[in-house]
Amino acid sequence: MSSSPHASPHAETLHRQLTDFMQEHVYPAEVEVAAWQNNPQTRWQPCPRIEALKALAKEAGLWNLFLPDPVHGAGLSNRDYAPMAELMGRVLWASEVFNCNAPDTGNMEVLAHFGNDSQKAEWLAPLLRGEIRSAFAMTEPDVASSDATNIALGITADGDDYVLNGRKWWITGAGDPRCAILIVMGVTDPEADKHARHSMVLVPMATPGVRVVRALEAFGFDDAPSGHMELEFRNVRVPKSSLIGSQGSGFALAQARLGPGRIHHCMRLIGLAQRALELMIERAKSRVAFGKPLGAQGMAQEMIALSHCEIAQARLLTLNAAAMLDAGGNKAAKNEIGMIKIVAPRMALQVIDRAIQLFGAEGLQHPFLPHAWAGARCLRLADGPDEVHIAALARGLLK
Template sequence: MNFSYSQKVIQLQEKLTTFMEEHVYPNEARIEESLNEQSTRWSIPPLMEELKEKAKQQGLWNLFLPHSELGAGLTNVEYAPLCEIMGRSMIAPEIFNCNAPDTGNMEVLERYGTPQQKEEWLMPLLRGEIRSCFSMTEPDVASSDATNIQASIVRDGDEYVINGRKWWSSGAGDPRCKIAIVMGKTDSSAPRHEQQAMILVPLDTQGVTIERMLPVFGYDHAPHGHAEITYDNVRVPASNIIWDEGKGFAIAQGRLGPGRIHHCMRLIGSAERALEELCKRVQKRVAFGKPLSKQGVVLEWIADSRIEIEQARLLTLKAAAMMDTVGNKEAKAEIAMIKVVAPNMALRVLDRVIQAFGAAGMSEDVPFAAHWANARTLRLADGPDEVHRAQIARLELKKHDVQLQRV
């Protein structure tokens, strides 16, 4: 496979890198400080909106949405290195309107939404005027098996009635979050993978209650956040159903493929930044009479980190290339593989840089603890490692079953 980048992508890489150096890295601490200075952390720092306007003006906006005229016209392979650059900072994806869960929700609306749904919700999301959340995970069932979902979506005349309790609805804490895509069951008697549906629920609808915001290893991720939400006899127009009843599982699979590529490339960017800082740190820090870079174990950390990052990047690019050429379904094994490989790789690299920084590595003076917490969540988000490993193994066994049948 040829992973060389076109001139268009190279130019976007250069523009993104310059923007990150001039506007993103210098403002990471400032944005966090401004959140602490506000009357509530659940409000939008004006600086963030200023940076988003600058990104728009420079054409660094909506770079995702492969194969769509609404995006930048990039393939998955072309978008991957740009996503990696954004992953170097926790605040960067939002600045370029390329942040989860909005990207996944926009892809759902672009692919499966009606013209009315696109006009009402997709276009404001693309313009960055509103934000969204995705309500799938439930506290009372093992949501790694999406067919376990118990929230109900029941047709009543010209409306659907939604009941259920969700949590880890990322983005719901943002005051700009206006719409949720909710997954629930429309028909428990249907075949297992045709019982679910997805429906659009405005968060200001009667019966929608945000119960609490859930911290991640102590990080509240304000003003984005992760909410527990109760849907109590929530009524929305029947026209809010996405695609059709029974299509929720299929939509989820279509949504998660590109999202996993995005997560993995951002993790690679996070690991790259960590390795860079590790190399800088160990050359100037002296212990026991010599720089840390002269310690054999530190040299192993650096070498292993470079090897692991390159392996993860190549596998992710292969998955992206397959998605572009043969489709998400044919690439499902590669997508599952990268979802296991990338978070575990990032955690190892981040752990090494935290170790090299010593006590400082665990503080908020450097970003590595926050990146570590984020990477650790991604061993669960979009499916836990164990589910992906099981799928990879089943697909591998199936290949050998076919070969045996031919003998």
């Protein structure tokens, strides 16, 4: 897609540059990156081709585009950045090339908005430079984490330190050898109101007592080298200066972190779906069945037309949510953000599934479609399952 006419001139320029960069550098690298990531001997190490592309992107000024802060980022609004997130979403690893990949983006925003000067110097600065990676440790195996007030990992004060005990899982990025820092959410005030019990603390991955239990797979994919890890925290000791914001503010920080991140996720999903549609169209033109191209079959035509409509609907809904977020913040855009979190993953899943069906048996072995489908399916759970957003949206409307 082209950037909207409502975008700022600066955003229009960056969008054109990003489009050209994707065409010239990212798409041609897909085969080489796939070979690296599929090789058991290399797949858990950073890919040299991606690292080289990051240097080119930084040199081109296509770096930290997600960050509204014009000092450290591109100074773009959520509305301006959204079409760029869509472009990056067309390739599963492309966001990292521009230092715009989750969960680092959300962690950088938390540190930028709520971190103190020392935390910014130690952790935000190298993240902004792309020198290290990070992870966000919130979800737990033993509680229903869709209700964030259930989060139970203990963060106990002990003199000048906090001591952490508990387990986390589906911690994206924690398998990357460059992952240097975790933002961990846990209970500091068990007797407080349920929305004031939790805090966030910074825990270096190298801290004694932090253990990677295992890498988790989703539909057979482990997303190396970032991975989705199960972590154990056993008597993990960090200084109280590791606290982000104030004690008891963890729930509020989590909500602040998730607003822009959901825009990013949804736009990347739209990029995935758009690319799946383009692959579907190419296949329909070139594949012959029963004496004519698939594109001449009514069922294939319906798949293509409906997919185009559904992508356009989700895109407009997400751009509207981004504009609402810019105008009034998370609270004002709550319903709009909830809607896109419900609509975009379901839309992407349906479009990608149609593409797999149109490719037939080849769709099951396609280098893009199965991984794209798995990613979209995971996002019906990540950042809150559909059911939570549906219930919250209904409550908002009923009020």
